Amino acid sequence: MGVLGRVLLWLQLCALTHAASKLWVPNTDFEVAANWSQNRTPCAGGAVEFPADKMVSVLVREGHAVSDMLLPLDGELVLASGAGFGVSDVGSHPDCGAGDPAVFRDSDRFSWHDPHLWRSGDEAPGLFSVDAERVPCRHDDVVFPPSASFRVGLRPGASPVRVRSISALGRTFTRDEDLAAFLASRAGRLRFHGPGALSVGPEDCADPSGCVCGNAEAQPWICADLLQSLGGRCPQAACHGALRPQGQCCDLCGAVVLLTHGPAFDLERYRARILDTFLGLPQYHGLQVAVSKVPRSPLLREANTEIQVVLVETGPETGGAGRLARALLADVAEHGEALGVLEATMRESGAHVWGSSAAGLAGGVAAALLLALLVLLLAPPLLRRAGRLRWRRRQEAAPAGVPLGFHNPVFDVKASEELPLPRPLSLVPKAAADSKSHSYFVNPLFAGAEAEA
DSSP states (O other), X not given: OOHHHHHHHHHHHHHHTTOOEEEXXXXXXXXXXXXXXXXXXXXXXXXXXXXXXXXEEEEEOSEEXXXXXXXXXSEEEEEOTTOEEEEOOTTOSTTTTTOOOEEBOOGGGOBTTOGGGEEETTOOTTBOOOHHHHSOOTTOEEEOOTTSOOOEEOOTTSOOEEESEEEETTEEXXXXXXXXXXXXXXXXXXXEESSOOEEEOOOOOOOTTOOOOOOTTTHHHHHHHHTGGGTTOXXXXXXXXXXXXXXXXXXXXXXXEEEEEOTTOOXXXXXXXXXXXXXXXXXXXXXXXXXXXXXXXXXXXXXXXXXXXXXXXXXXXXXXXXXXXXXXXXXXXXXXXXXXXXXXXXXXXXXXXXXXXXXXXXXXHHXXXXXXXXXXXXXXXXXXXXXXXXXXXXXXXXXXXXXXXXOOTXXXXXXXXXXXXXXXXXXXXXXXHOSSEEEEEEOTTTOHHHHHX
């Protein structure tokens, strides 16, 4: 059985045990252009240099001719069948010349907590995971590429990493004793480094309603690795009242639906219902959906967990996330008992800000202020010319019979009694009271008529 066949068999076994799998993406192979300082593999006749103080295991799949090679103090080159190195004159290849050597990039740059470096084994079109759940969760099976070299960093200060199992170098580790022995070996030290702790435990997610990921404590480190290339700052969301769901590092535009579930709820069945019943419709094209179980606020004592459905707009069309969120509320109102959903609420971000850069917003505010200033400067001459406004020095007495001003109802009790009473705050619609998001609530047990209104 080939490598691809073994990986597919592993994913099928994971599916049978209701376990999710996370696949490690980067590698330290010699022929990968991104592993070299010039973003290309060393050309024939070029010089090759590995950092002297970096441990690394490098898989070589082909034959290479080099003029010079500087090896690390501690590392290994794993030669595949037919691979090897030969000596070639400097500059024998027209693209090489006598320039700088090709330097192998720092292999310690790959961090376990970086969401960019993982891929879910059960990805499907239209689905995504919030940032904290892109990194392996406590019930996940972790798979490192069986036919590639790799190196993983465990960050200092981060919470101990615990997963269901780890597969590496043709072995699957499900016991801490076996994993600890591997990490202490030379092969383990070449592939895992850093002061962080790594452990495994056969903890199956036996709850049909799903299990909490368990990466909440590690989220600060997850977000730090995710935003490292952006200077540690989130990009500005292109909408008013942007949302930040649980497990997400930055604000996003769309909607969030929260479901309070009962014992009959099945997470996988509900996720499939969203994909099959809703996402295939034309009005919801361009939407991405994340469905997972998350901890509930400690202020709400009815349940410890809830189901979070995140709807994100990825295309130019706007409003689809809100429409789908309201469709899910209507679906819960009609089929909530059969789905095992007790109640549902939603939050929706506001309107999109077209060209929403900081400079664009600042320019719009400046233009508005300039327009207001022009109105203030031009209005008095125009009003004076029309005879509607007269200026008078403070010392001048007002002519007899001329009103001294106007009635201010704030200070005039008589006038204020004639004004209509303000509306109570409880009667103000939620959308008007909160300009950042719109909230809705549906309880299918009591809101049969309300859902139809």
